[in-house]
Amino acid sequence: MKQYIIRRLLQLIPTMIGISIIVFAISALVPGDFITAKNSPTMTLEKAEQLREIYGLDKPVVQRYFTWIGNMITGNMGDSLQHKQPVTKVVNNYVWNSFVIAFFSLLLSWLIAVFAGVFSAKFQYSLFDKLVTLFIFLCMSLPSFFIGLLFILIFSINMGIFPVGGMTTAGLGAVGWEHIKDVAYHMFLPTVVLTMLSTGSLTRYFRTGMLEVIRQDYIRTARAKGLKERTVIFKHALRNALLPAITLLGFELPALFSGAIILEKVFIWPGVGQVYLESISVRDYPFMLGFTIFLAVLTLLGNLLSDVLYGVADPRIRLK
Template identity: 80%
Template structure:
């Protein structure tokens, strides 16, 4: 196992080099830069050229890439032009706001999807299965911004149960447990919407996996031995039904830190997704590149995590 992990980590090096080249090349092909994005009519052409020289935009693309890649190897992602701060500081400031709602949503969606998928497969074509299928496809088909605005209308404006938007109450100086309750109150609606959007696909994965597993010979053998149905389902069937979903779990790692751009904009949640969207509009290339590399590393680590979990979930799989 240790040798496999080390080998996979070494294989990530050329992969990251290729990703960095592609990401930088795409950003270089985008028309405009931070100077033109500000659209200041009072800025003279000479002043614009001076700023481009300061930011290094007057250098050839290949030279800019090697400068940027060299700084990345030293752990320096550069300075965000929009926030006037190091990219690492900007990411660490906002990424945990997105992580909070993404992590809670991940836990809730997996717990709901596991039990819902299991019982939908066990009672296939029953009334419960039909209702679950209807709700799942309804959640998957409706756009997140529509559900978010609908919940704001119902829960925040009409019934006044939760705040409309934001992460904390405006002007609040609460600390300790009061601050935690205030944040939890504000994050309820975005977490609920994100959970609904995530649970649908997971439920279908678990239902399909369970339907395939419970028809296997070893499941019939386990039942013939007189094992309790709960033992057959949760100990023997569920373990093999988890294998397809483990692949999705690997992709959840970058999603935890990537932010939900649309939901963060709808609920005015100060997450990293909204900051990244603003960096695109402002052509803040240092932050865009640094954040994309950050997500790329998380994606590769997520794939490695999935492969390791495969071996833990099914001893028949050998990591070579």
């Protein structure tokens, strides 16, 4: 196991080099830069060239890449051109706002998907199964901005139960437990919408896995031995049906920190996804590149984690 993990970590090095080259090349091919994106009518050509020299945008692409990757190796992601702060500080300021929504939506979506998938497979073709299937396709077909705006219209504008957007109540200045309750009050709607979007595909995945498992011979044997149906389903069938889901769980790691760009825009939530979108529009290359590499590292580590956990959970898998 230890040798496998070390070998996989060493294999990440050339993968990250390839990712960095592709990401930087794509950003270099995008027309314009931070200076032209500002589109200031009062800026002269001389001033624009002076700013490009200060930001290092006047250097050749290859030289800029090696300068950037050299700083990345030392942990220096550079300074955000838009926020005038180090990229690491900007990420730290916003990423946890996105994390709190993603974390709770992850817990809720997996909890709902597991039970809905199990009972949908257990009572296949029943009314419950048909209702779950209808809910799945609704969640998968409706866009996130439509559900978000619909919830704002119903629960915020018409009923006045929840706030329209934001993370805290303006001017409240709450601290301690009152601050936590205020944040929870504001994050309820975006968390519910994000949970709905995630639950649909997960429920379908668990339902398919359970349908395959409950037809196996060892499930028939367990029932023939007189075990309770609850024991057969939740101890024997569900345990094996959840094994493929470990792969999905590994890929949830980057999703916890990437932010929901559209939902954060709809609910005016100060998350990193909205900041990332703005960095692309204003050509804030240091932040855009730094955060992209950060997500790439999390994706590779999540893939490694899922492989290791799969080997641990299933004794038939041997990591060599």
